[in-house]
Amino acid sequence: MTAFARRLILLALGVLAGICAWPAAELILFLQTGFPSYLVFSALLGAVTGALMGAFFGSAEGITSRVKSRIPRGMLLGALVGCGGGGLGLLAGQAALWLIGTLVMQSYGNFQRVVLPLSHAIGWAVLGVFVGAGEGVRAGSLKKIGIGILGGLTGGLLGGLVLEYSRLLFPRMGISRLIGFAILGLAIGGFYGLIERGMSFGILRILTGALKGKEFLLNQRRMRLGRSPRNEIALPSYEDLADRQAQVRIHKGEVVLVNLEPRLPMQVNEQKVLESRLKLGDVIRMGSVRIFYKYE
Amino acid sequence: MTLKLPRAILLAFLPFFPGVAFALNISLAQIDASRLLVTQNVKVYVSVTNDLGQPVEGLEPGAFSIAESSDGVTFQQIPRIAAFTPNAGAVTGITFLLLIDDSGSMYDTLDSRPTTDPALMRIAHAKDAVRTLVASMTSPADRVGLAYFNTSYHLLSRPTSDRDMIAGLLDGIQRPTPDQAYTELYASLTLAAREFAGIEGRKAIIVLSDGENYPYVQHAGKPHPVFGNRIFSPAESITANQEEGNTIYAVNFGIGSVPDRNLKDIALQTGGKIFDAKNRDELASVYDTIHRQVAGEYLLTYRATLTPAEKKYVRASVASSEGDASVTRFYFASTVFGLPMRSLTLFLLIPFILAGLLLWVLTLLRLERKRGPASLEVLHTQVGHPVTRVVPLTTSKTVIGGSPKADLTIVGAPQLREQHATILFDPKDKRYTVVGTGDILVNNQPVKRRTLESGDVIDVGGATIVFDDEEQGAK
Numbered sequence: 009m010t011a012f013a014r015r016l017i018l019l020a021l022g023v024l025a026g027i028c029a030w031p032a033a034e035l036i037l038f039l040q041t042g043f044p045s046y047l048v049f050s051a052l053l054g055a056v057t058g059a060l061m062g063a064f065f066g067s068a069e070g071i072t073s074r075v076k077s078r079i080p081r082g083m084l085l086g087a088l089v090g091c092g093g094g095g096l097g098l099l100a101g102q103a104a105l106w107l108i109g110t111l112v113m114q115s116y117g118n119f120q121r122v123v124l125p126l127s128h129a130i131g132w133a134v135l136g137v138f139v140g141a142g143e144g145v146r147a148g149s150l151k152k153i154g155i156g157i158l159g160g161l162t163g164g165l166l167g168g169l170v171l172e173y174s175r176l177l178f179p180r181m182g183i184s185r186l187i188g189f190a191i192l193g194l195a196i197g198g199f200y201g202l203i204e205r206g207m208s209f210g211i212l213r214i215l216t217g218a219l220k221g222k223e224f225l226l227n228q229r230r231m232r233l234g235r236s237p238r239n240e241i242a243l244p245s246y247e248d249l250a251d252r253q254a255q256v257r258i259h260k261g262e263v264v265l266v267n268l269e270p271r272l273p274m275q276v277n278e279q280k281v282l283e284s285r286l287k288l289g290d291v292i293r294m295g296s297v298r299i300f301y302k303y304e
Numbered sequence: 305m306t307l308k309l310p311r312a313i314l315l316a317f318l319p320f321f322p323g324v325a326f327a328l329n330i331s332l333a334q335i336d337a338s339r340l341l342v343t344q345n346v347k348v349y350v351s352v353t354n355d356l357g358q359p360v361e362g363l364e365p366g367a368f369s370i371a372e373s374s375d376g377v378t379f380q381q382i383p384r385i386a387a388f389t390p391n392a393g394a395v396t397g398i399t400f401l402l403l404i405d406d407s408g409s410m411y412d413t414l415d416s417r418p419t420t421d422p423a424l425m426r427i428a429h430a431k432d433a434v435r436t437l438v439a440s441m442t443s444p445a446d447r448v449g450l451a452y453f454n455t456s457y458h459l460l461s462r463p464t465s466d467r468d469m470i471a472g473l474l475d476g477i478q479r480p481t482p483d484q485a486y487t488e489l490y491a492s493l494t495l496a497a498r499e500f501a502g503i504e505g506r507k508a509i510i511v512l513s514d515g516e517n518y519p520y521v522q523h524a525g526k527p528h529p530v531f532g533n534r535i536f537s538p539a540e541s542i543t544a545n546q547e548e549g550n551t552i553y554a555v556n557f558g559i560g561s562v563p564d565r566n567l568k569d570i571a572l573q574t575g576g577k578i579f580d581a582k583n584r585d586e587l588a589s590v591y592d593t594i595h596r597q598v599a600g601e602y603l604l605t606y607r608a609t610l611t612p613a614e615k616k617y618v619r620a621s622v623a624s625s626e627g628d629a630s631v632t633r634f635y636f637a638s639t640v641f642g643l644p645m646r647s648l649t650l651f652l653l654i655p656f657i658l659a660g661l662l663l664w665v666l667t668l669l670r671l672e673r674k675r676g677p678a679s680l681e682v683l684h685t686q687v688g689h690p691v692t693r694v695v696p697l698t699t700s701k702t703v704i705g706g707s708p709k710a711d712l713t714i715v716g717a718p719q720l721r722e723q724h725a726t727i728l729f730d731p732k733d734k735r736y737t738v739v740g741t742g743d744i745l746v747n748n749q750p751v752k753r754r755t756l757e758s759g760d761v762i763d764v765g766g767a768t769i770v771f772d773d774e775e776q777g778a779k
Contacts, residue, residue: 017666020662020666021663021666024659024662024663024666027655027656027658028655028656028659028660028663030655030656031653031655031656034644034645034652035648035652037612037641037643037644038644038645038648040610040611040612040639040644041609041610041611042610044344045344045610046340046341046344046608046610046639047341047342047344049610049639050341050639050640064659064663067663067666067667070667071666071667071669076667098640099341101640102341102639102640105638105639106338106340106341106636106638109636110337110338110636124614124638127638128638128640128642132640135640171642172642175642185641185642186655213683215758215759215761215770215772216758216759216772216774220772220774277747277749278747278748278749289748289763289768290748291747291748291760291761293747293759298758298759298760298761300683300761300770302683302684
């Protein structure tokens, strides 16, 4: 799967995450009066929507890395982190909404057209920040957390504004909130895909075997490469590789590839090496797999 | 006397107006919902006065009741008041801003005659009254600020507990020049609202004025030096102060002066009152009344309902042997996702199921590639671009070059020869060999001729091409 296809998958997952979270949110909103407090109501609403969105984003790695066994685990972990992030996020968003709304609520003419949409959008953005950061927390990557925060912030603001203004423009349209959720998910997914690429240290493209054409973004300080599905660069169908064959380290902006199992020699540009500082265009060979290090 | 008006009529006329002239008047000076998310509690500050405008003290918790509404029409009674604090102003402290009119007419006598004797001028009486008020503030928790206005708004001090300093600052209020003698009442009330920014608790502006709003731009016939052509409205001053939770108490100062026609509404809509001060003693007593009224407010804390609403109406009522009264104001109660649907339908399950199904479809994406025939794939070109990105190797000879007749043509790359490299297929041992007429690299090593393996990366004049032969790779 190329980086472009990965972006498309992330976008699709984002939209699906929003679509899936919407009915759950509607159900909880409908039951608002029965909750004991705004605290419990907001926390549960955020936790459920966050968990559903987190589960969808958690499946991304398994789908894009073509390691199916990662999907349920990723979804579960994503749901757990999303649950916490969503709960905290909606509480924080609600607090922000009330703080701003209370301060400016009496601006008569502007209340419906400016204050309410804007304060709602800020509430959405705060929620988005927490939900977006969830995937980074799940993956244990500070960079991904940063990416998610940007995506969540943008998506939340956009989603919230679109929701509010579509509600104002088309008061009878019952799916405004669905559009808002879909945009929130789309933006988070889009940012994961776009900024992840911009913040990476290049791409390893597999040239041979079952995963031919698959591209791995180098976006974490340490990434393991080998047959085990637990590796960030998981190559399960290359049987001559060890479970943990090699490691990619990012050190002072340089990408270093280290062979952890010298029984299977590693070649970079046809030179046998144990460790190599990669340059763009390098061709790596480890047993049956050939890898091309590239930027675009 | 108790008027038994139908509730709907009462509500229609009383959305924001503190008590009407029943035996008891109640005003809802401030709603503090800042702890709503954490504690589910809302605090309301109410003051109760009798027909003489005197604070009614000693009321028991049972005299009060609270109701909430999402639409201002249908109210839900709150079962019990969770906490009741009399004299709440004195307990929590009050932050005042004294706002003094320093327009030209304040330099006339109390009965509106011109005078050159400073002691007879209204401003002198006003300053004396302010000193009296400041001196009467015995609660150490109280803070007071000072500002005055004419054509411009002038802040002398933000709210402080240093009252001596405030009294001393009064001397800084000087007679304005003719160009500075206009009455920008609404603008000043709007600007004064900001002085409370960041201050919590009970906040009140006491504005002392002797005439109507007299904007510079309208009457001087030229733009205001600060506001330009902008004319402030009463609504703006109400809005600005409601935003900050400030109550405005207005004092109409002087005999024969025409009070501003909107000043009463401004005071009422912010939970305050308007007073007439006929002379120095009365003025001093009005200030004292305000102080006692604010200090004597009742603080009612109740557990809010969760009825969905963008803004929640609170109706505070008081009933005692002296009469009853009620007042309604609202606070911001919107939730992040907004109001719920009116009804739920099973159609909501459709997107839920659809999203799950599509996720499942995504997981079924072909995870591994099928083997195909040998091919060349252009990954990247430094200059120019390929006509096709993937070329299957179906013949015994495949030419790569800049010529349109080549099998793999890269256009716009002048460094490429017409036939820069050729891939030859040997059907006997089913091997492919690359032969360069120009410079070529295989796996970054310069070669002239080289038998290819699946996955080899060929650089042809800056074009990066991958040779793929899965059948060979499978051997």
